[in-house]
Amino acid sequence: MASKKVSKNTICLWYERDALEAANFYAKTFPDSKVGDIFHAPGDYPDGKQGDVLTVEFTVAGIPCIGLNGGPTFKQSEAFSFQIATDDQAETDRLWNAVVGNGGQESQCGWCKDKWGLSWQITPRALTDAIADPDRKAAKRAFDAMMEMQKIDIAKIEAARRG
Incomplete structure (x- = not known):
């Protein structure tokens, strides 16, 4: 199965666990912003469980981003x-x-x-x-x-x- 087209350069932003909430806020607040695909963890990981939202693709003012729910390690x-x-x-x-x-x-x-x-x-x-x-x-x-x-x-x- 071929992967869908992903932007060549995407900003990845680390969130403790609220990437989807953040993406939704940016989409309603900033022009030319939207929420794209939401990916759920295929298995448990250090700061989450299988099925949790792992990443969220979104655009902020035309800039492609990925929000990663990576836990509290990085701020x-x-x-x-x-x-x-x-x-x-x-x-x-x-x-x-x-x-x-x-x-x-x-x-x-x-x-x-x-x-x-x-x-x-x-x-x-x-x-x-x-x-x-x-x-x-x-x-x-x-x-x-x-x-x-x-x-x-x-x-x-x-x-x-x-x-």
């Missing part, structure tokens, strides 16, 4: 994050509030963590444009404003950019 860290570009304050607020409001936690400079410990950068395009401003003084003012924020406030970034 997520800020060394990996999804950066989601937002178009306006309403989208920034909606995504930030969804992640934080579902058991997540706020961090600095547009970063937050979901309840499974995965880091997200909810990054307005206005911020990216501001810190790339060819006027380096304007870029620094915007950057300095960002450094004081948790969730990014686009109006404050734009005001800082203008001086």
Whole structure:
């Protein structure tokens, strides 16, 4: 039996046991996201039993991923994050509030963590444009404003950019 077509490069994310819950949350929260195939363990393994959900294929904002229910051995860290570009304050607020409001936690400079410990950068395009401003003084003012924020406030970034 031939295997079905799997993406050449897929991000594998380790979860203690909630990969399916996480995948469902991402699918309902982020545009261009969905849950794909769910695979159950064909036998017992160190942190699970035969029949438990072992892996979940899902897409987050167009990026193919696999969630692995691997047990408590490894934890997520800020060394990996999804950066989601937002178009306006309403989208920034909606995504930030969804992640934080579902058991997540706020961090600095547009970063937050979901309840499974995965880091997200909810990054307005206005911020990216501001810190790339060819006027380096304007870029620094915007950057300095960002450094004081948790969730990014686009109006404050734009005001800082203008001086």
